[in-house]
Amino acid sequence: xxxxxxxxxxxxxxxxxxxxxxxxxxxxxxxxxxxxxxxxxxxxxxxxxxxxxxxxxxxxxxxxxxxxxxxxxxxxxxxxxxxxxxxxxxxxxxxxxxxxxxxxxxxxxxxxxxxxxxxxxxxxxxxxxxxxxxxxxxxxxxxxxxxxxxxxxxxxxxxxxxxxxxxxxxxxxxxxxxxxxxxxxxxxxxxxxxxxxxxxxxxxxxxxxxxxxxxxxxxxxxxxxxxxxxxxxxxxxxxxxxxxxxxxxxxxxxxxxxxxxxxxxxxxxxxxxxxxxxxxxxxxxxxxxxxxxxxxxxxxxxxxxxxxxxxxxxxxxxxxxxxxxxxxxxxxxxxxxxxxxxxxxxxxxxxxxxxxxxxxxxxxxxxxxxxxxxxxxxxxxxxxxxxxxxxxxxxx
Amino acid sequence: xxxxxxxxxxxxxxxxxxxxxxxxxxxxxxxxxxxxxxxxxxxxxxxxxxxxxxxxxxxxxxxxxxxxxxxxxxxxxxxxxxxxxxxxxxxxxxxxxxxxxxxxxxxxxxxxxxxxxxxxxxxxxxxxxxxxxxxxxxxxxxxxxxxxxxxxxxxxxxxxxxxxxxxxxxxxxxxxxxxxxxxxxxxxxxxxxxxxxxxxxxxxxxxxxxxxxxxxxxxxxxxxxxxxxxxxxxxxxxxxxxxxxxxxxxxxxxxxxxxxxxxxxxxxxxxxxxxxxxxxxxxxxxxxxxxxxxxxxxxxxxxxxxxxxxxxxxxxxxxxxxxxxxxxxxxxxxxxxxxxxxxxxxxxxxxxxxxxxxxxxxxxxxxxxxxxxxxxxxxxxxxxxxxxxxxxxxxxxxxxxxxxxxxxxxxxxxxxxxxxxxxxxxxxxxxxxxxxxxxxxxxxxxxxxxxxxxxxxxxxxxxxxxxxxxxxxxxxxxxxxxxxxxxxxxxxxxxxxxxx
Numbered sequence: 001x002x003x004x005x006x007x008x009x010x011x012x013x014x015x016x017x018x019x020x021x022x023x024x025x026x027x028x029x030x031x032x033x034x035x036x037x038x039x040x041x042x043x044x045x046x047x048x049x050x051x052x053x054x055x056x057x058x059x060x061x062x063x064x065x066x067x068x069x070x071x072x073x074x075x076x077x078x079x080x081x082x083x084x085x086x087x088x089x090x091x092x093x094x095x096x097x098x099x100x101x102x103x104x105x106x107x108x109x110x111x112x113x114x115x116x117x118x119x120x121x122x123x124x125x126x127x128x129x130x131x132x133x134x135x136x137x138x139x140x141x142x143x144x145x146x147x148x149x150x151x152x153x154x155x156x157x158x159x160x161x162x163x164x165x166x167x168x169x170x171x172x173x174x175x176x177x178x179x180x181x182x183x184x185x186x187x188x189x190x191x192x193x194x195x196x197x198x199x200x201x202x203x204x205x206x207x208x209x210x211x212x213x214x215x216x217x218x219x220x221x222x223x224x225x226x227x228x229x230x231x232x233x234x235x236x237x238x239x240x241x242x243x244x245x246x247x248x249x250x251x252x253x254x255x256x257x258x259x260x261x262x263x264x265x266x267x268x269x270x271x272x273x274x275x276x277x278x279x280x281x282x283x284x285x286x287x288x289x290x291x292x293x294x295x296x297x298x299x300x301x302x303x304x305x306x307x308x309x310x311x312x313x314x315x316x317x318x319x320x321x322x323x324x325x326x327x328x329x330x331x332x333x334x335x336x337x338x339x340x341x342x343x344x345x346x347x348x349x350x351x352x353x354x355x356x357x358x359x360x361x362x363x364x365x366x367x368x369x370x371x372x373x374x375x376x377x378x379x380x381x382x383x384x385x386x387x388x389x390x391x392x393x394x395x396x
Numbered sequence: 397x398x399x400x401x402x403x404x405x406x407x408x409x410x411x412x413x414x415x416x417x418x419x420x421x422x423x424x425x426x427x428x429x430x431x432x433x434x435x436x437x438x439x440x441x442x443x444x445x446x447x448x449x450x451x452x453x454x455x456x457x458x459x460x461x462x463x464x465x466x467x468x469x470x471x472x473x474x475x476x477x478x479x480x481x482x483x484x485x486x487x488x489x490x491x492x493x494x495x496x497x498x499x500x501x502x503x504x505x506x507x508x509x510x511x512x513x514x515x516x517x518x519x520x521x522x523x524x525x526x527x528x529x530x531x532x533x534x535x536x537x538x539x540x541x542x543x544x545x546x547x548x549x550x551x552x553x554x555x556x557x558x559x560x561x562x563x564x565x566x567x568x569x570x571x572x573x574x575x576x577x578x579x580x581x582x583x584x585x586x587x588x589x590x591x592x593x594x595x596x597x598x599x600x601x602x603x604x605x606x607x608x609x610x611x612x613x614x615x616x617x618x619x620x621x622x623x624x625x626x627x628x629x630x631x632x633x634x635x636x637x638x639x640x641x642x643x644x645x646x647x648x649x650x651x652x653x654x655x656x657x658x659x660x661x662x663x664x665x666x667x668x669x670x671x672x673x674x675x676x677x678x679x680x681x682x683x684x685x686x687x688x689x690x691x692x693x694x695x696x697x698x699x700x701x702x703x704x705x706x707x708x709x710x711x712x713x714x715x716x717x718x719x720x721x722x723x724x725x726x727x728x729x730x731x732x733x734x735x736x737x738x739x740x741x742x743x744x745x746x747x748x749x750x751x752x753x754x755x756x757x758x759x760x761x762x763x764x765x766x767x768x769x770x771x772x773x774x775x776x777x778x779x780x781x782x783x784x785x786x787x788x789x790x791x792x793x794x795x796x797x798x799x800x801x802x803x804x805x806x807x808x809x810x811x812x813x814x815x816x817x818x819x820x821x822x823x824x825x826x827x828x829x830x831x832x833x834x835x836x837x838x839x840x841x842x843x844x845x846x847x848x849x850x851x852x853x854x855x856x857x858x859x860x861x862x863x864x865x866x867x868x869x870x871x872x873x874x875x876x877x878x879x880x881x882x883x884x885x886x887x888x889x890x891x892x893x894x895x896x
Contacts, residue, residue, distance in 0.1 A: 122721035146687045153685045154703040155724050157434075166687040178689050 031229075032196050036060035051091050054084040058097040062104060068233075068263065071304050074104050092122060099131045106304050108138040108335055126152050130161050137169070140336030142367055145169060160186045164201070171208065172338055174368030180208045199229035206238040210245070211370060218242050233263040240275065249279035266295040267306035270313055289317055300327065307331045311343045314350075321350035338364050342374045349381050354388060357381050436461055436476040437680040437705040440646055441602050444676045444791050445821040446814065447652060448799040448861050453590075454658060455865055456483050456497070456651045457822070458678040464566070464597065464645040467872035470512035472566045473597050473647055474539050475501040479680050480702050481649060486675040487660040489771045489779070491732035491788035495658055496546040497555075499595065499649055501563065503539050513537035514565055516572035524573045527562040527582045534572065539563040541595055543587070555587050564596020566645060569873025576868055584863060592652040594864040597645050601822035601855040601866055606640035608850060609827075613749070619851025623755075624828075629847045632805045632823070637851030643875055650864035655795045667796030670778035673771060675790030677709035677731060704728045709789040710768060710817065711826045716834055717741040731788035734769065738787055741765050746834045755846045757836045764839035768792075768817055774808070775818045793819030805853050809837060822859045822866065827852070 030038065040057035047053065058080035065073035078101055084094035095118055102111035112135035118128045133148035146169055152162030167182035187201040206221035219242045225235035240255035256272040269292035276285035296310040307327050314324035328347035331340050345360035361378045369375075443457035458481065464473045475481070477500070485495040516523035516534035525531035527538070540562050543555040564583035567576050584594045608615045608622075615622035619637045628636055656662045658674050665672035681702035706727045708714065717740045718726045726737060743760035751757050758764060767775065770784040775792045800814040805825040807815025809832060816824035817833070828849040836844030857867040 124721050124724035149687045153687065154728055157682045157685070157703055157705070163685070166685065169687055170689070173688055175689055182685070 031064070032194060033060055033064035037064060049087060051084045051088045052093065054080045054087070055091070055093040055097055058084065058094075058101070062097070062101060065104065070263070071104075071265075074101055074304070077101050077104075092118065092125075096125075096127060096131070099128075103131060103134050103138075104304065105302075106138075106334060108135045111135040112139065124155065126155050126159060126162065129155070130165060133165050133169075137172075138335045138337050140338075140341070142169070142172070158185070158189060160189055160197075163189070164204070167204070171211075172367060172369050174370045176208055176212050176370060180205060180212075183208065195228045196232070199225040199232045199235060202228065203232065203234045203238050206235070206242075210238070210241055211372070215242050215245055231258065231262050233259050233268070236262075237268075237271065240271070244275065244278060249275065253279050253281070265306070266292055266299060267309040269295065270306065270309040273317070289313065293318070300330075308339060308343045311347055315346055319350075321347070321352075325351050325353075338367065338369050338371070338374065342371075342377055345381065346377050349377070349384070354381065354385055358385050434682075434705055437479050437682065438462055439678050439680055439706050439708040440600070441711065441820075442676070442678045442708040442791060443820045443822060444674075444793045445819045446655075446793070446795055446797065446799045447863075448801075449863060450652065451798055452656075452664060453652050453654055454674075454793065454795060455863070456653060456676065457865065458483055458649045459600065459602075459646045460649075460680065461647045462600070462644070463641075464600075464647070465877065466567065466643070466645055466870040466875040469514075469568070469872065471537055472513050472568070472872075473645065474503055474513075474537060475541070475563060475595070475647060477501050477503055477539075478682055479705075480682075482679045482681070483649075483651065484677055484679065485658050486731075486785075486788070486790055487658060487671075489670070489673070489675070489783050489785040491675065491734075491786045491790065492548075492730075493546075494548040494660070497651060497653075498544040498546065499541055500544075501539050501541045501595075503537065505536060506538060507536045510536045514568045514572055516568075517574075518571075523571070523575075524565070524568075525575050525578060527564075527579060528560070535565060538565075543593060545589075553589075555589065555591060555593075557588050559585060559587070561585050561593065561595070564594065564598075564869075566597035567869040567871045569871050571873070576871075580868060589657060590654045591657070592863055594648070594650040596648065597869040598648045598864075599855075599857050599867040599870055600641045600644050600646035601857075601859055602641045602646075603635070603639045603825070603852045603855050604641065604827050605637040605850040605852050608637065613753075615850055619849065620847075622848060622850065624847045624849040624851060626847070628851060628853070629806070629849065630810075631853055632803070633854050635852040635854060639852045639856050642856035643870055643877055645869045648864070648866055650866065652863055659795065665796050667794050668778045669796065670771070670776055670780075670783050672778065672796035673776040673792055673794045675709070675731070675771070675788065675792050677707050677790055679707045680705045704730075707731070707789075709791045711791075711820065711830060713741065713769070713789040716746050716830055717744050719745070726789075731790050732786055734789050735787045741769065744834055746831070747836070750835055750846075750848070755835060755848065756844055757834075758839040758844055762836075762839075764836060765833065767838065768833065774813075791820055792817070809841075822855055825849070825853055 037057065037060040040053055040060050043053040044057060058077040061073045061077035061080060065071060065077070077097065081094050081097050081101065084091055084097070088094065095114060099111050099114045099118065102114065111131060115128055115131040115135060118125065119132060122128070129148045129152045133145045133152070136142070136145040136148060149162055149165045149169060152159060153166060156162065163182045163186040167179040167186070170179040170182065183201055183204050187198060187205070190198050190201060202221045202225035206218045206225065209218035209221060219239065222235050222239035222242060225232055226239065229235070236255045236259040240252045240259070243249070243252040243255060252275045253272070256268070256275045260268045260272050269288050273285045273288035273292055276288055293310070293313065296306045299305045300307055300310065308331065311324045311328050311331070314320040314327070324347040328344040332344050341360055341364035345357045345364060348360055349357035358381050361381050364374055365378050437460070439458060439460050440462045441459045443455070445455055447453040447455045460481070461473060481499040483497040484493045486492055487494045513536055514524060514534055515521055515536065521534045522531060524534040527535065540560050542561070545553040545555050562583060564580055567573060573579060583596050584592060586592050605615065605619070613622060616637045619628070655664050659665065660671055681704045684701045684703035686701070704727070709731060714723060714726055718737055719740055722737065722740070742762050742765070744762065747757040747762065766772065769787045769789060771779045771792065772784055773779065775794055776783070797813050797818060800812050803815060803821060803823050804810035804812035805823055807824045807829055808818055809829055815821055816826050816829050820826060831848040832846070835846055835848050859865060859867065
């Protein structure tokens, strides 16, 4: 699960489809988010001073950002929120939307602060607990995240956003079957016409089956997601991962190429480059990596970036250890989740700072995560330390 | 409960509604968003009073699942086997549970091919005259239940004692259930420890002009717009405004428990002794999904712990006092943590609303409301300051005060000390009493004694003075709800549809 699929997907899952009821009769070719956007715009045109419509528009844009992976929609969401807050400075729903966009922008500490204030104002709001959970998970405060999600599930038994967050936390803590159980429960409870939500859930189940080593099931879920929501970029990536494991590298490349075509973002280029390497297309891979580096560096300074992929690139592909560590240090200042700790450990290791790397990777694995990349990094660092204790320190 | 956009919109709508003063005296019929979305777990009312039948026993009544339309078949109103129903008693004034009664229900479908839950005098099936054995053939949907008593220190006592306890079905109508009273008698069980129990569907005894209350306290002119004249106020039997609960059924669990099973030292105390007073409340809970399983990988995903959906102690607190944005947080917490909600009742919004319409109220902070949430006089005259305990929403009952021969609907306010807020009986007009408490009657009845009231003074049916102290469920066949804008049977001279 990369940075975008982990937190953002959880945040955006089941965003309030304020206009979802009326949207049923909208044109079928529109996505759920597009229908919500159209409906909100229509309502705003009729009654531009009504704050809930602007809040609805903001949430619809943010949902569209997940559907398309196009972060420009966050900008549009922010504009709508600004209008809401201008009309009604203390509007609770607008503040919630603001929190949610802060999360999307990877401003986790700020999001946590706003969510904490909103929680004090209205302790019954389940969504705010979700935001608290998301911010705390990214900041590495897993205990607080678990408490917040537990509150969600206690307040509303079986609510889907609570179930998916609990599933994610179970996964991070190494309970993959438990995570799958909850994703399945969420899927069973998801409304039939929410095709993107259901596709997202199937993609998560594909991901979990992959982690458990069941490629057949993983493929089934990913294919199912693509059937529900054609060309769904998360599902394309999930299926590509299966193809890689099946050594069907050309298929992997094709899927990731399609994914990049539909969601042209830097981190998607990185996985495409890796797939091209798998397929032996070195020259094309180099081109993809070069473009990735350029685009990723371009967004590196903003919150919503592809720095973790860039760190992996500098360590594993470009062998620029110094640059990798510089980026990892910067990313660590923003968040302390398992995957950021892992990236930081890997960058430290590449720079020969093995003791620090070991300490950092142990922090990453402390909660029991079973992600193969993290575990492989941990094994490599530990092996080196074992060797080093027997011989002299060796620089990677 | 599933969380999907539609319910979110509904929840948002309810929150908006809740910000209006209209969300006031609704007893507890769907008062908090969480319970409004989980009707089966919605505790409508909680009663505790010394039995007029056996004054050494206490009657505990927990009503759930509001607004059951008597004709609302085909499967009617079973208890939810997924819910743990509990009655809880604090007997040492620390706000914590000392004695707990747990009820768990089980459903059986006895004739899967039959189209309806209950059938009788049809298709060769005899009328339903028994809950089990001959005469019970038409009870297609039947529920049984168990009772467990927990005591502080870990004592667990199965009160069911090998019996099968059947829940009383609703009153479908005379063809199906021609001897409903007989059935009701069969559903009353004597258990060990001198306990009696009844569970099933009954006529809802609660009474209120809900429509007027929800229309931003737009009470009827006949009811003085919400301030009653003396004659109306003193009338314990007749109402001058419509009772919105009239004609609706509710599910109930009733227990008759010896006082000695509830007090700290297993003794009966006089009213002047602090140990005569118990605090009580009811809860509904559902199986809890634990975020993290211990150990990871254990099954099933949901463990055996429960998440509390709702609690109800004093009818006053959650409905009139707790802000809507905190009602769910209140519902899922325990009474001993209620100091976190203290600000709500030391300066209640409802008092400000009263003040805004010219009703004099005491200034905040409203320490006069503290006796309702701590152990103190007048309910506990034997309590010293050190006996007050934490702020906790418990229905406090002085078991040393004998039952009234002639209960007054205004209970304590009318000098009938066996009535609310000393415990609560079905005849207690908690809407009027609670509103007046917020109005400040306990601070100074001369200064703040406005006769606030909705004009509904008694239950829709005469409440029996024998166990289970609740009236038979309305017959589905013979009940008709006539709504506004529904002219009824125009061909009849009376314009009213005949029920016979």
